[in-house]
Structures are given as C-alpha cells and as structure tokens.
Amino acid sequence: MSNGPLTGQVWRMRLDMERVDFRPGQFVEIQVPSFFLRRPISVCDAERLGNTSVLTLIYKVVGGGTKEMTSLLPGTQLDMLAPLGNGYDLRIAGDRPLLIGGGVGIPPLYLLARQLRAQGKEVQVVLGFNTASEAFYVREFEALRCAVQVTTADGSMGVKGFVTDAVAAEYMKASSGSSVSLPYYYACGPLPMLQSVIRTLGTNGEISMEERMGCGFGVCMGCSIQTASGPRRVCTDGPVFNAAELQL
Ligand SMILES: Cc1cc2nc3c(=O)[nH]c(=O)nc-3n(C[C@H](O)[C@H](O)[C@H](O)COP(=O)(O)OP(=O)(O)OC[C@H]3O[C@@H](n4cnc5c(N)ncnc54)[C@H](O)[C@@H]3O)c2cc1C
Numbered sequence: 001m002s003n004g005p006l007t008g009q010v011w012r013m014r015l016d017m018e019r020v021d022f023r024p025g026q027f028v029e030i031q032v033p034s035f036f037l038r039r040p041i042s043v044c045d046a047e048r049l050g051n052t053s054v055l056t057l058i059y060k061v062v063g064g065g066t067k068e069m070t071s072l073l074p075g076t077q078l079d080m081l082a083p084l085g086n087g088y089d090l091r092i093a094g095d096r097p098l099l100i101g102g103g104v105g106i107p108p109l110y111l112l113a114r115q116l117r118a119q120g121k122e123v124q125v126v127l128g129f130n131t132a133s134e135a136f137y138v139r140e141f142e143a144l145r146c147a148v149q150v151t152t153a154d155g156s157m158g159v160k161g162f163v164t165d166a167v168a169a170e171y172m173k174a175s176s177g178s179s180v181s182l183p184y185y186y187a188c189g190p191l192p193m194l195q196s197v198i199r200t201l202g203t204n205g206e207i208s209m210e211e212r213m214g215c216g217f218g219v220c221m222g223c224s225i226q227t228a229s230g231p232r233r234v235c236t237d238g239p240v241f242n243a244a245e246l247q248l
C-alpha cells in the first residue's frame, strides 16, 4: 500500500488487492476507522503488477473521513466493499469518445481511458481544474496517448475557463466542416459542470453521479435521485446513468 499527496488537497492511495476485475466507473466503499458510514471512492485504476493486483484511488480531502484517510500507513488493512455500482458502457463509445472530468470527477475516467485505448479508440480527454496547482493526472492521460486538453478557471494552465469552453470551441471547429458529428461522451464532475455538459453536447453520453450514500449497496435508499424513469439508487442503479435519463 502507498498513500501520498498528488497536490495540496488531492491524494493517491494504492492498495494491494486480491482482485482487479473492476469496471471503469465502479466504486468502492471504504471503512475509515473512526467513522460509522463508509466513504465512496471511484476506482481510478486496477491492474496486475507482477504477482500483485493493485487498486488505485484518488481522493480529495474535504472532511473528517478523507482527512483520516491521509493518515493510513502502508501495512494498514482496509475494510472495503468492492466492486460497487454499474460502471461505464464501453460498447457504444464510437471511434473517438470524449471523456470530460472536473476535479475529483477525473479519477474514474482514467481506467476508462486505458481500456478504450486498449480497444484502439482515439480518446479525447478534457480535464478541468480551478487552478494549475490543483491539476493532477494530466501526464498520466497523455502517457496513454489520449488527446488531452486542460482547462483552468483562472487561466493558469491550458485553456482559461471551464471544460465546456474547450468542448464548445472544439465543437464549433468541428461544425465548420460538414460531416463531423458530436462524439459520444463520458463525464464526471461537479453538478454545474454536468449541467453545462448536457447543455453543450446534448444527451448522447453517460454521466457518473456522486451522491451522498448510506449503505452503498441498495438497502437504505439514501442515495435516490429522480430520473426520467422514476427514482433510482445511485449506488446500485448507477453511479453511471445515460445522460438522457438524468434530470439535472
Ligand atoms: C460513487 C461516488 C464516487 C466518488 N468518487 C470519489 C473519488 O474518486 N474521489 C474523491 O475525492 N471523492 C469521490 N467521491 C466523493 C467522496 O465520497 C466524498 O468526498 C467523501 O465521502 C467525503 O467524506 P468526508 O468524511 O471527508 O467528508 P464529510 O463532508 O465530513 O462527509 C460527511 C458525509 O457526507 C458524505 N459526503 C460528503 N461529500 C460527499 C460527496 N461529494 N459525495 C458523496 N458523499 C459525500 C460522506 O461520505 C459522509 O458520509 C465519490 C462519491 C461517490 C458517491
């Protein structure tokens, strides 16, 4: 196990696991010792390295639970429910899927990008941060040979603005040609970003939701959201939903 900072507030934890058969977009529920409720964190990567299976999680320190996660040392045994949730559907990605992530919505897109690249797809990635010092995993996506664009709200790195500014610029460029259609997209990030993605690109894509959770496995109904087909549980019916289903 390793556990260390990538930026001031964002940490990466690597765990030795018995299994690595996670789908991109699935998540785990970690029992943080001092807290009753488990903390849901997306699977960022899962791979076999030699004889070991390694699960990578990236988490932002926002409150007591994630703060305590930063104190977990190598050798700690974690109580974890995994894998949870449905995950992204790779079968409908098309040839040039677009992955859009904001802040700690970015981690679940990494395993997705790796698997789409392994299928030979040309993967376009737009990563949004507030400022350059909060940026992480840009080089890791580039190392997968994805076409990566970074946006920062303050313009300190990449395009100044939000992910949808970069997406809109790309779309306007594309629409000046005659036969370019919008790509299928996969998005994860804060609610205003997701709303803006749907306004910009329509609903031909999938969105991963990060709702507060109780049990994490379908029993407490604490994570229910309203969708076009009625109430759905983010933990078991999601966290990935077809954008057309969502009422954001
Ligand atoms: C499916 C899913 C995947 C997620 N993946 C990631 C990830 O990869 N990286 C990452 O940094 N964060 C992720 N989150 C958000 C993460 O779960 C919360 O930031 C974390 O639980 C906060 O715990 P805390 O004790 O530090 O904060 P506190 O605010 O003290 O937490 C209080 C309670 O609210 C819940 N909570 C607080 N914020 C959130 C939130 N944004 N979403 C859901 N529950 C919340 C906590 O789990 C806890 O039960 C994910 C959330 C979900 C639902």
Ligand code: FES
Residues within 6 Å of the ligand: 212, 213, 214, 215, 216, 217, 218, 219, 220, 221, 222, 223, 224, 233, 234, 235, 236
């Ligand atoms: S968190 Fe309990 S049903 Fe989803």
